[in-house]
Amino acid sequence: MKVSMNLLKKYADILVSPAEYESRMIMTGTGVEGIEDLGEKLQNVVVGRVLTCEPHPDSDHLHVCTVDVGQGEPLQIVCGAPNVAAGQLVAVALIGAVLPGGTIKKGKLRGVESCGMLCSGPEMGVPVELYPSVGEAGILVFNEDHPLGTDVRDIFGLNDRVIDFEILANRPDTLCVWGVARETAAAMNTELHLPEITVKDCGEGDISDFARVEVKDSDLCPRYAARVIKNVRIGESPAWLRQALHAAGMRSINNVVDITNFVMMETGHPMHAFDLSKVRGSHIIVRRAQKGELLRTLDGKDHTLQGGELLICDEQGPTGLAGIMGGEESEITEGTATVLFEAAAFDRTSIRLTARSLGFRTEASGHFERGVSPATVLDGLNRACQLVNELDAGDVVPGIIDLYPEPVQNQPITASVDRINRRAGVCVSGEDMVSILKKLQFDVKLDGDTLTATAPSFRQDVDGEADLCEEVLRYAGYDLIPTTALRGAANGGRSAAMLQNDYARALLSGMGFYETMTFSFLAKKKLEMLNLAEGDDRLNPLPLRNPLGEDSAYMRTTLLCGVLTTAATNMAHGNADVRIYELGKVFDNVHRTEENLPTEKNALCLCAYGPKEDFYSMRVAAEALLARAGVNYVIRENEEPFFHPGRRASLVCGGTVIAEIGEIHPLVMENYELTQRAYAALIDLPALFDCAAPMGHVKPIARFPLVTRDIALVMKNAQPVGPVMEAMKQAAGRMLEDIQLFDVFRGVQVGLGNKSAAFSLAFRAEDHTLTDEEIQRLMNKVLKACKEQFGAEIRA
């Protein structure tokens, strides 16, 4: 909220530099977002009188003038404006003056020295509402008298700074100049000089002769007050008012409208002025809209209402949206003779929802959304009438309409000085607390440790001891808070899920994988692009009701979409040799929790591409994650449709699929714009840890020698070696310490449709050196099993 320092200083003394003031305000809770110097682009321009004005000897349109600026010798200035004449009071930009268009330097115009410039309105960048004649052609001529040498910023009201305050959500009372003035006086410990509000009515008649107000839905309008002004004299506002509005970024319209805007700015009470002659039946009705009602607002826009919005109506129908914008019909015009001022309190939620649903927000609705105190409504209304008196803009009719069926009043809060101190961690005496709260206009009593305080009527945010604690702390100073280490031992640590993630990350880093993160949303299309079969649960993701767009309309059911997208981005950027993974939640919309929320699962997805990658490099990466955790797994078939049908597998432990690995299917590659073969693994981390064998005691180191035997077996080409090796292990028993496949050969030597697989078997016994006979017995068992189960013969 923008506040003019000049205006603020009328109400509260600020005796320190702007920077110090800013810092003090910030530290008491009124943030400052910026300070703007209104006159920054208008410096060293003063009032001067044209003493002489002669035509330039070498020009048919320039004049050579001498100008008295109230100090030293008169200045010789060359001026090109046709309206310049001796005797005029003008704005003189001195040498070194700053104007919006640049800096003024000494110079010569057609051979004649010129020590400054006589300025036009546009050259000074002064808006018309600050000084009406600035719009006229030629140099600006002051029609009223000003002492020579006067800084023109003082005349235009530009000798001012505007502070942009950041108002906290719980402090709507400070969303106005008086509110900031109250905080200022308390923060600077200076006097507050808010004007005493007095209204002089014209002494004739009564408001009831002019207007009637009926509030039908007082739940949305806890207070509605009105006063009537007759014999309205619409006109231009005085300079101080125009300047005050300009500083706050508002435009001057006419005296009556300006009064309503100024009162909102000053008191925080949005006002509305009706041309009473346009209010049909002179009867204002406040009620909820019915569905389908039509309304044209001041800005000329038509609205069809959904029903339930709070309206200001007359006997014929709606004339304005309560608290947001008035109607076009009852707008103040040049010809307005009788005005009804409205000041009210409306329900903040109702105003907010209406403004949102109609898609616009006004200064007034902003105030009501934040919360306008019903208790101080009359201050706003009467201040407006007081200004009508001051500006002589009309005659105030005696009497006030004030519909306030359930007056609200702040209740006394009982608090303990000790508890406040213990909460804040500070040591402020009860007396000091009283003086702070008094400065903030609380009604306070102290009795030993017991503090009884009632918040002033403009405050709606104070209803407990904790709030009093904050008030005390704000003014005692947040800097007083000491640092006191937490007491007592506590057994902290990482959660199980976090430790699982840490495990995966450590291993994956070692294997050259980088962690990526993508959004948890996706477009449904991304799932369909995975080639999933109809009926797959992953095609049924959780939809958001209000997504940002189609691309983020659902919660992910797999990490694969994000990881493939990241891989495609890297391919497009020309990054070679990429190993990435993402760890995060996936959302199963089909299986619900006890609270009927989707099941959230911690998932891990790896992806790699590049010349060194293939199905096996991805499989071993996944295997390493299982093996290091002690999972006893087997490799089984996999049917995920996003994988190459001949290059995919699952790692399974006791019937639980822990990992799915494969090369990305060409169709999916195309869908995701993957320009190279890519490999992925989907790993169910919680399942992995469910199957993990905890580390037991170490085994003793075997003392007896290892004996190795190599064999080559001929089998059908289509025979996977995995099951063969499993059968070999089974047959050899625990003496077989290790088995490795070291060669696979296909060629006519082993027969068409066959392959030869060479294995190296390593045997060891724990308690003796194995004899040749023992090893031969074991090898025979192995060969027998291979032959019986797979028809594999030893290679001749």
Add this chain to the structure above:
Amino acid sequence: MGMLDELKRLDQELDSELKQTDSLSSLEALRVKMLGKKGQLTALLRSMGSLSAEDRPKFGQLINERRERFTALLDEKQKKMQALEQEMRLKAEQVDVTEPRRLPEVGTPHPNTLVLNEVVDCFTGLGFEVVEGPEVELDHYNFELLNIPKNHPARDAQDTFYIDDNVVLRTHTSPVQARIMTTRKPPIRIICPGRVYRADEVDATHSPVFHQIEGLVIDENISMGDLKATLAAFANRLYGKDIDVRFRPSFFPFTEPSAEVDLTCVSCRGKGCRMCKNTGWIEVLGCGMVNPRVLDMCGIDSKKYSGFAFGIGLERITMLRYGIQDMRLMYEGDMRFLRQFR
């Protein structure tokens, strides 16, 4: 003559051949020629039979002396040659140690994870327990129990992603705190890291998906001083011992009093720079004393217990830590970005 001259000749022959020998193999041949079973010295020994009985021992001794001398000379030469040969081999094996090779690729966790780990280590060291909760959350925990009643502006669809009337994507990790407060008895000392969601369009400093780390402590006599000390420990651990913590009054529905926390600008160390807009301070997180109403709603006696809570935006501190200017980089996954972290 005969024997003595022969010995002399052998001495000379050995000396001259030793001089000429230039390889271990020819040296070995020389050894055989001289000392082998069919060598010259052996032959000389054999020929001793022709000597008289009195000359024989004298001569035998001379031959043995020769044998020792020859052996010593040959061994010495061999050692020298072996050393030379090794030296030459090593010289031949010299490599260009500056020739580049590809490093074994070692990956890293995401920058968010790296910073999260530092934060978590800091707080677990202070006895905080890490607790997690659902990202798709009941309105009851995300708003209601945190003193954000129905129709509160914070619930607007502009800010919150809704699933239905009662379910939202959590807008902070505070609902985890609410879940803990309703199920555990004090003392409570937890941090809740995790993903949160706000309906913000993506730009350099906003993202609809981001991460928070919220902390909660509830016990008897917890004060704002405890809160300040805890956050100072965090700031010093992450950004250095010279970092100061400043509390500024603020407002959050679930805390009272509330504070915005500024740290000494990590870029200029408080001198004033563009990042801190010349204030020397940067705003990093929000915190406060848990509103007694929140405690009561969660079934904790606010007369007996008090507590503090704080919320840190992970992306914010990660960006500060590594000088990342655009948040989008963190979600794009370009390897040229990811490879920079350690």
